Amino acid sequence: MTSPNHRDLIPSAGLILLGGYALYEASSMSAFGAIFPRLAGGGMTLGGMALAVRALVFNAASPVPAETLGRPALMLATLAAWAVALPIIGFIPASLIGAAAAMVIAMNDRPSAKELIYHAVGLTALILAIAGVFGGLLNVPLP
Amino acid sequence: MLDALINAFTPFNLALALIGVFLGTIIGALPGLSATMAVAVLVPFTFTLDPASGLIALGAVYTGAIYGGAYAAILVNTPGTPAAIATALDGFPMAKRGDGDLAVTMSCFASAVGGVIGALFLLVLAPPLATIALRFGPVEYFWLAIFGLSLIAVLSKGATLKGLIGGFIGLGLSTIGSAVVGGDVRYTFDSPALLGGIHIIPALIGLYCIPVLLNMVGTRDPHIERASAGKGSRIGDAIGLMWRSKFNLIRSSVVGTVIGILPAAGGAVAGLVAYSEARRTSSHKEDFGKGAPDGVIASESANSATVGGGFVPTLVLGIPGTPPDAIILGGLMVQGIRVGPQLFTEQASTVYTFIFGLLIATVIMVPVGLLIGRTAFKTISSIPKSALAPAIGALIMIGSYAVEQNPNHVVMMVILGAFAWGAARYGFEPSPVVLGLILGPIAEQGFVQGYLIGNASGNLFAEFFGRPISLGIIFVIALTLLWPLWAERRARSKVDVLND
Structure with missing residues (x-):
């Protein structure tokens, strides 16, 4: 036993x-x-x-995963908030806020100001591109 | 037929095939955008073309979209389309250990071979194959779904009990919403959002992608190993591996073609069945699920072969084999083409031009796929996690939403993702859950309809166990379940003999 x-x-x-x-x-x-x-x-x-x-x-126990729980739990909370906010504030604002939060959570080291600007500009461009492709080209009515 | 071949090679049709494959690959690579959506979005553009050119464009888009699903499956463990579920099982472990470039190249070649074999079947054997498909009744579909569920034993990766439990959870999830037969409203908690059940695309994104995203931020390790300098697309390695796996490649392509012919079965079932057969017959079973190239070859060749296979009942019988086929059928009707057995005689020029066009599109997919694949791998393996995680977040949000423009799907995706992540911490894999979710409705509909037919005819036993195709499938199920036990016993007795 x-x-x-x-x-x-x-x-x-x-x-x-x-x-x-x-x-x-x-x-x-x-x-x-x-x-x-x-x-x-x-x-x-x-x-x-x-x-x-x-x-x-x-006693056939599954191994305990090595990862910490803090960051994944924060990321999960971010995704949940992002999903709930999507129809309320719209795809672009919700995604900009959600992506910014996800970026901060995923950072292991303190970034330089230059890196931060590059990331922010890149992500904003990506979200606008996604909105353009889905909303404009593919006619998906975005919230 | 020679006229059709020449017609397919006109610069205009070649350009259509190239553009179609390119667009299809890009759309298929985005999680949430399925081959169905790719074809649906682009079908209006073909209305102004002549029927053969329109068909070539749609066939090329469809071919590209099915292949494009492999990128997300290999590089971010999220099948871009349901057809790529089995690709993720070994493709992502390959990418994690630094062989993502090889997996992407191999998937491109395997897809091309599968696509060519599917199209050749369509060219040579369409009418006789379509009559066999007509013999599939509800009971055969029930047994086919049970065969698919028996793959849980294959996908469990050594944890059979947890795999079986995952399968039951998937079956339970598949019963949410209105019942397929009878109209019972089940497990909806009086919420209209659950009436339609759990859509497979948000479920796939949640179950496969969210655990990867959460684990990505949980460790300092790179998401996947970076591309090794100077290795290129590793075309030689990929061809070498595929040559060694030629029987697997051909068998999987034939399996994909045959399953593609069966209406409603589709690329996901084809990929999983071919994967299971590849594992069953492999001498390195233990490598499957840990980055076995044979797994990627089986899945990709089979799902691409369903394209040609699916056109068999669509063109010969007017019964679409897969959802994209249904849209293409609608496009044909708009063009004034009447499908049916007479199509191959009355409109032979159009049909054969299309089939040759499909073959050309499949071949064009190789350079297009290699180019996009190499770029995708280099990009994803070099992006830092702090940029990749939010980018994946944005893509999974839009991917889940775009399927039916339903914000509830996004919430459902996150809930299923949280469940999958929690379950993974206790050793439960997502694949058995997905299998139950996909095959549950097929099995339920087949069983209830078969039961009703058997009851009405007064011979329930014969309905389920007396039909030749059913018996054939039952035999394959028994083989799948018992073969590993028999092989293990034989290996053990060999060791005993050697020891003696």
Whole structure:
């Protein structure tokens, strides 16, 4: 028997909950409409249980990733805010702000003023080019 | 036929093929812009051309777009089109270790070979192949989808349980929205945004690209290894590898052509099936998923072969094999061309000029692809992360939005990306989820329709297990699942004999 703090216990608990919810919802569907939701829900529940049993009995832990969480979490928050802001303030303003934030997050060393200007000009040009290609050439109505 | 060949070689048609391939490659390389969109955007420009020239232009755009999807798959792990899903599995690991230039060059040659083989099938065997495609009913599609799902065992990279769970998660995601049969509204939380289900393009971008973007900012390592000075496009290396993998190349091209002929199967399924077969028959199975050139060759030759294959039912039966074929079919109708078996006799000149034009466009793709590929690799490998990350961010935002001009898709893409990144930290790969998401609706529709037909005819068992094509697919499924076990057992017994 291994430690109950095994890493795979977290996804297994999530899978059992998710699968249970899928099965519960499937009970109110029509006979044909419920076949695949039941299959998916049942598979997730059983898979979650198997993962838990394997974690507790056989200790087949997945390796802990080496990367730090701070910057990826910040980048994820930036992408989420960017996605939400897109229809509200429009593609160009949202992308300029989002790209600037992403640039700062991705910088490992303090940039020189010249580098910063080059990056800012390059990204502004890229965003305007994307807007031009999609909005002008391909007739995609941009927000 | 000679007249058609000469007609295809007119400077005007050659120029159309060149421009079409160039535009198609660029559009296909941008995540979110699929081959369907490339063809749809450019189809109005062909209305003023004569039918054969219009068809050549559209065929060239389609060919270029399918190939262009490989760039983003190899260089940023984001399949530019769904057809390039399997390309990312080995293409990106190749780029990470510094062989991105080789992967891009190889994908170009493999796409050209696949495209030529697909077009040759179209030229020589179109009418008989189309009649075989007509024999595919719902049950055959169900078994084909199950075959695709059996590839999870291949894509799991040694973590079969987690791969299976990923497949079930994908199946679950595919059930969101209105049911394909019956119209049940499932797992929408009363939100209209989820009624249409999860669109595959934002899902692909989120599941594949966001984890790469997040990991990119999480470490100081370069995104991919830089191009080595003086290596050029590594054409010699690529040709050498492809010559060693010639059987894989030809088999994958034939697989792609045959799957392209089946309506609704498409390049993604073709690439994955060919990838699976390449791995099953390889003597270096353990290299797949870690940057095996054979994986890139299989996927790219198969997805490009679907172009020629897809035109078989489109031209002979009027049934489009893939979504871009449906748009091209619409374009043909605007031109006043009636498709059907009589097309190859009544409008032989137009059809054969088009097929030769498609062959020429595929060959033109080689220099165009090498040029764009070399530039793309050099650019992406030399851009610092602080410029690459925001650029990818802007592209994935517009890519997810542009598919249906739906801001909800962008939010969905970010949510799926966050899920994929979190899941990857616990050892779950995105490919089984994608497989479940793509094949779930095909399997569900086939199963329910097959069940209804079998029930009505009073012989459910025969409907699912008594049809020759179904039995053939079931045999291949069994082979895919059991072959690795048999091969392992045989290898073990050989070792035992040697030890004795």
